[in-house]
Amino acid sequence: QVQLVESGGGSVQAGGSLRLSCAASGLPFSSYAMGWFRQAPGKEREFVAAVNWRGDSTFYADSVKGRFTISRDDAKNTVYLQMNSLKPEDTAVYYCAASRGYFGGNSRRYDYWGQGTQVTVSS
16 A cells, blocks of 8 residues: 655754654655645644655745755655754654646645654754
8 A cells, every 4th residue: 555654753943953854755756746745733734845756847836946956766755854944833743645637836736645743853
């Protein structure tokens, strides 16, 4: 079956960096657009970043543009989220998701989801 497994979360001080990874299995990875979403306590899940199936187009939420970078390695069936200049408001559980045929920020259009990894940024 399809599995998406996130890793790389943790605790960091404001201004620091983390790199999240999401390893996919059970699906033709190179045919799927991949996205990262996050959910903070008491808030709805929100879009963070997406990369298309070819890896040549990316899309970011305004709140992370210029600080976060999404990339993919199809040889490893893995998508990454490099997070720099982290802020306390970036604290959330981060989820990766896979979508066949859709590239964008609408969470309802994603087919598969990981279990999430916690990112905590202290001031």
